[in-house]
Amino acid sequence: MKPTDFARHLTTFLTDYLAGQRNVSPHTIQAYRDVFVLFLRFCRDQRGLEPERLELVQIDPDLILAFLDYLSTERQAKVGTRNHRLSAIHAFFRYLQTEEPAALLQCQRILAIPSQRPMKTPVDYLSTAEVAAILHQPDLTTQAGRRDAVLLSLLYDTGARVQELIDLCVQDVRLDAPAQVKLTGKGRKQRIIPLMTNTVTLVRDYMMEHGLDRAERSSAPLFFNRHGGCLSRSGIRYILGKYVAEARRTQPFAIQRVSPHTLRHTKAMNLLQAGTPLVIIRDILGHVDLKSTEIYAKADLEMKRQALANASAQSPDLQSPSWQKNETLMEWLRSL
Numbered sequence: 001m002k003p004t005d006f007a008r009h010l011t012t013f014l015t016d017y018l019a020g021q022r023n024v025s026p027h028t029i030q031a032y033r034d035v036f037v038l039f040l041r042f043c044r045d046q047r048g049l050e051p052e053r054l055e056l057v058q059i060d061p062d063l064i065l066a067f068l069d070y071l072s073t074e075r076q077a078k079v080g081t082r083n084h085r086l087s088a089i090h091a092f093f094r095y096l097q098t099e100e101p102a103a104l105l106q107c108q109r110i111l112a113i114p115s116q117r118p119m120k121t122p123v124d125y126l127s128t129a130e131v132a133a134i135l136h137q138p139d140l141t142t143q144a145g146r147r148d149a150v151l152l153s154l155l156y157d158t159g160a161r162v163q164e165l166i167d168l169c170v171q172d173v174r175l176d177a178p179a180q181v182k183l184t185g186k187g188r189k190q191r192i193i194p195l196m197t198n199t200v201t202l203v204r205d206y207m208m209e210h211g212l213d214r215a216e217r218s219s220a221p222l223f224f225n226r227h228g229g230c231l232s233r234s235g236i237r238y239i240l241g242k243y244v245a246e247a248r249r250t251q252p253f254a255i256q257r258v259s260p261h262t263l264r265h266t267k268a269m270n271l272l273q274a275g276t277p278l279v280i281i282r283d284i285l286g287h288v289d290l291k292s293t294e295i296y297a298k299a300d301l302e303m304k305r306q307a308l309a310n311a312s313a314q315s316p317d318l319q320s321p322s323w324q325k326n327e328t329l330m331e332w333l334r335s336l
Contacts, residue, residue: 150202
């Protein structure tokens with residue numbers, strides 16, 4: 001079957017434009033791909049439009065708005081998720097403007113669809129005692145426990161996004177003074193984060209135990225699964241959730257849900273409470289706009305009453321041993 005103009009442009013957008021001209025990360029390409037998989041399923045299941053026969057002229061603002069409503073109502077997507085899906089669609093039609101000048105008006109009408117304003121919710125973060133309770137749960141007498149202690153300590157110590165931790169390679173870590181880690185964030189922007197002494201000890205012993213201190217392992221992932229590949233986002237959520245559940249047995253928690261991003265929020269709040277300027281916190285978190293960091297200044301009620309000194313939980317002291325082309329558009333998207 002001859003590919004439609006939509007299939008042709010979507011293929012070029014995902015494989016040539018994003019990867020080649022924009023040099024975006026594979027994670028971003030996969031996220032965009034997933035949006036269009038959802039969109040094509042919606043067109044097929046809700047509108048009777050077969051993906052292989054879908055033409056650009058059929059994709060108008062009404063269809064996009066119906067898709068966004070479907071996400072909100074049928075899939076219970078939050079405003080942030082809805083806006084992310086829309087931004088991926090906007091990126092495609094922004095690209096299409098220069099590829100199909102005849103479709104310029106259609107593209108501009110779709111680009112005019114606004115994002116929804118999310119409800120302002122308080123930033124959830126943990127107390128110093130709650131963080132300490134989590135970090136001290138891993139059993140340092142077991143290999144898995146030692147790995148988890150390093151992972152959680154590094155996640156909190158650096159304020160990293162979970163994907164940034166997943167992407168860490170051995171060569172991104174410097175343990176000699178000044179100890180630091182290089183994180184690759186959104187848009188492949190890199191930043192250097194200093195490491196605290198206890199975390200350095202954990203990481204050094206972990207690397208020695210797994211032979212990651214050898215030169216030939218420099219490009220290996222710092223944290224890996226049983227097959228030697230990178231850990232998954234769900235895998236890291238599982239590890240954190242396990243120790244949060246154990247910590248709740250002895251330490252009351254003020255918030256119900258604790259995710260890897262909660263540790264990132266917590267690190268930012270600890271830095272703020274310790275008197276760290278917002279511009280420094282912005283650089284540590286890898287925010288492009290200072291406005292993204294200002295939410296922490298607004299969130300901390302305790303700072304309005306008193307200045308806290310050095311409000312940072314420490315990683316645990318380690319007293320343990322040194323150690324054929326696809327036939328359809330949907331199939332192609334799934335294989336990308």
